Structure formats: structure tokens, C-alpha cells
Amino acid sequence: MPKEALSILDERTHATYEIPIHNGAIRAMDLRQIKTGPDDFGLMTYDPAFMNTASCRSAITFIDGDKGILRYRGYPIEQLAERCTFLEVAYLILFGDLPTAPQLKEWVGQITHHTMIHETTKKFLEGFRYDAHPMGMLASTVAALSTAYPESRHVHDPELRRLQIMRLIGKMPTIAAYTYRHSLGYPYVYPDNELSYTENFMSMLWKMAEPKYAADPVLARALDILFILHADHEQNCSTNVMRSVGSSHADPYLATAAAAAALSGPLHGGANEEVLRMLDEIGSKDKVPAYMEKVKSGQLKLMGFGHRVYKNYDPRALIIKWAADKVFEVTGRSAKLDIALELERIALEDDYFVKRKLYPNVDFYSGIIYQAMGFRPDIFTVLFAIPRTVGWLAQWEEMLGDSEQKIARPRQVYTGQAVRDFMPLEKRGVEIATPVV
Ligand code: ACO
DSSP states (O other), X not given: OOXXXXXEEXXXXXXEEEEXXXXXXXXXXXXXXXXXXXXXXXXXXXXXXXXXXXXXXXXXXXXXXXXXXXXXXXXXXHHHHHHOOHHHHHHHHHHSSOOOHHHHHHHHHHHHHTOXXXXXXHHHHHTSOTTOOHHHHHHHHHHHHHHHOGGXXXXXXXXXXXXXXXXXXXXXXXXHHHHHHHXXXXXXXXXXXXXXXXXXXXXXXXXXXXXXOOOOHHHHHHHHHHHHHTSOOSSOHHHHHHHHHHTTTOOHHHHHHHHHHHHTSTXXXXXXXXXXXXXXXXXXXXXXXXXXXXXXXXXXXXXXXXXXXXXXXXXXXXXXXXXXXXXXXXXXXXXXXXXXXXXXXXXXXXHHHHHTTOOBOHXXXXXXXXXXXXOOGGGHHHHHHHHHHHHHHHHHHHHHTOTXXXXXXXXXXXXXXXXXXXXXXXXXXXXXXXXXX
């Protein structure tokens, strides 16, 4: 068997080094010994945007971006989406195994028990303007939960951690629904403990004067599947933020609020909203080729396309396409789907996209389903944040239990001025004659 090591020859000093390789990676700290002399700090790696840096070891989610594979705790996403409920998958992601029937019953009961939010948190929501973006309201309100549960700062207490995890998963849909009702000026609807996680969310969103909200079972199941697909995705931008903020031992509400803020950006979870805007802007199928020309000339990005990790079809997008058919049987087919299918058809054949391995990602079709189900585009990213909370929390717990993890603190390559003397205000901008020597 070949030796699992890397030999390095430093041409500056002609010294050689042997760096061990574990799990296909070298430890960046092993490079620090490579120095030109005793005053040299040692070699670092420069990797803006973490293009080739593993920041942790994780046993939660596996992705093979070249083959288009996604697994939670070893289970293929396709099987979980077909056979499980979202809360069952949440249990799997958080605790490592699928629950037994009694464990699932207890877990669902615990989450359901935590769906109410404190009345003061409800009042907090009142302070937002009617046109505030739901993601801004969500992130701020989740941060405000930190003030309602001060014990959450004891992040090394496993029981208290578990309590905050249940609270966050239980309360996310409630806060999300309230941001929506607030923007419409509608009264808030309290959680209904007899309904499933997604049915209860739909009730809090759309119940009006009827005594009990009856969700369409096909739409409730489609939403549950979408939640499963969005539950975790290893070290993406928002999860990296969750781990990074959590590494300072901030409480989980503040860390989740920070992760939600990262998710809101159009290059991450905010892309689903942008896809709908893009489809509206294109308007009809015949305008697609002209739009694609603008994308190829670099004037625009095709939103919902491309991924840092997937260089193949995002498996989640395939499942979403399948779920879309079920939803459209209830709601009627969306005209936007034809535009999206035409964009995809051209992209998959066009050299620009083929060469760069750009395929539809999870956000490309999700917005079309959400809109058909009755969601407004500005709440799409909130629909992403609800299930991703599970992944954020699982990754946060894993990070806290990892003895190798410390406060996240990258290095930099300094490119600024060398040392220079302070210049008093009155002398700045005045040309100083160079002394004649
Ligand atoms: N449309 C057109 N060209 C694209 C797109 C796109 N959507 N995505 C990437 N490219 C091009 C880039 O211009 C670049 O071309 P070049 O080599 O000629 O410069 C090449 O493909 C590589 O792209 P990068 O930006 O280097 O890839 P990176 O891994 O940094 O970015 C990202 C990934 C941010 C997802 C990018 O593909 C993108 O902006 N997509 C659109 C936004 C989007 O859909 N985001 C959701 C991602 S999924 C999620 O977060 C849930």
C-alpha cells in the first residue's frame, strides 16, 4: 500500500518535509513547520471562500458533487423524501439514527409542545414596518428569543442544549407564519397541536374565520418533502456561519439568527426568490433565448443554476421536479414552469453551461412550487430557513462536542502599508520637502 504522506521540497531552503495525509487531507498546521529561518512565521495556505479547505470533520451529511449524491447520516435523500416525515428526518439528522415508533411519538410531542411563542415576542414583531422583508423579521425575531431564554447561553449543558433545539425547531414555523401575517395586517393564528408540523404551519399562515384549518393533504405532503430536502447540506455558507458564531460559545438563538442572515443572500437561500423574479422578467418561453444570450455575455446570472459542490444535477432539484407534478395536479400547472423547463433545456445543451458544469440547483424549481401553493416570493427564503434550522443545530452540536474545534479565527495575508509614523492632522495633505542630505 502506498504511504499516506506528502513529501514537500522547499526550494527556498532545500529542506524536505513529510506531511501525513488522513482522509484525503493534510493538516494546514503541519505546514507551519516550513520556514525560511527562525523569524519566519511558517507557511500558511491561502484559500479565499474555502474553495479547498475542510473546516471540520462531520458525520451528518455526505455529498458527492460530481455524482449528484446527497445522504443524511448515510441514507439517500431520495429514500428519505419518499418514506419519511420531516420531523422523522430531523430526528435522524440530530441524533444519528432514524427514530423507533415510540421515539418518534415522543419527539413529535416535544416539538409540538414548543410551537407557541411568548406574547412579548409577538409584540416585538409588531414593531416591524408592514413592508419589512420576512427574512429580516425572521432573523431579528430569532435573535430576540435569546432574551426570552437566558439559560440558552449555557451551551455546554446537554439538557439545556436539547431544550433550545426543540424550542427553535418548534418555534421557527410560528415566527415565519407571523412575519407573513404581520405583512398582511392579519391577526396571528395560534399553533394547533392536533395538526402535523407542516399542516400546523399552513394553518398559522392561511387560517381565516373557519374553526379549524384543513390543509390539502397533497400540498402538506409536498411541503413536508421540500422541508426534508432543505434540512441539511453540510458546510454551506449559512452552516459555516452557524459553526463560526457558535464557536465563540454564543447562544444558539443568536447563532441561528446569524445563519439565517447568511441564508438570506441571493447567492445562497435568497436565490429561490430571485428565480421567480427572473421568470417574471423573462415573461414568456419565446424570450428565453435572448435572456440566455445576456447570461452568456456576463450581463446576468442564471439564478437557481450552479453550485459550489454539485458539478452534476442537484439531486434535490430532481425530487422537486417530481413533487411539482403532484402539486400542479391540485393547483393547476404554472405557466412559469414552461419558461423554467425551456431555460433548463437550453442550458443543458449549451456549451457555456456544459463547460462550467452548471446545472439547476435546489432553488431553481422550489419557488415555482411555492408560488403555486400560494406563497409569496418574499417568503420563499423563510421556507428554506425553517427546515435548515435542523441542520444548523445538528452541526452546532457536533461542533461543540468536537475536541478539535476552537474559536473560528482564520489567518490573513497582510497586503497593507508597512509601519509608518503618525502624521498630525494639520500636516496631512501638505507636501513635505524631502530633506537635502
Ligand atoms: N449563471 C451564469 N454563470 C454562472 C452561474 C450562473 N448561475 N454560476 C456560475 N457561473 C459561472 C461563473 O461566472 C464562472 O464563470 P467563469 O469561469 O467564466 O468566470 C463559473 O461559472 C464558475 O462560477 P463561480 O462563481 O466561480 O462558482 P462558485 O462556486 O463560486 O459559485 C454559486 C456558486 C454562488 C452558487 C454560483 O453558481 C451562483 O451565483 N449561482 C446563482 C445563484 C444561486 O442559484 N444560488 C443558490 C445556490 S444553492 C444554495 O445556496 C441553496
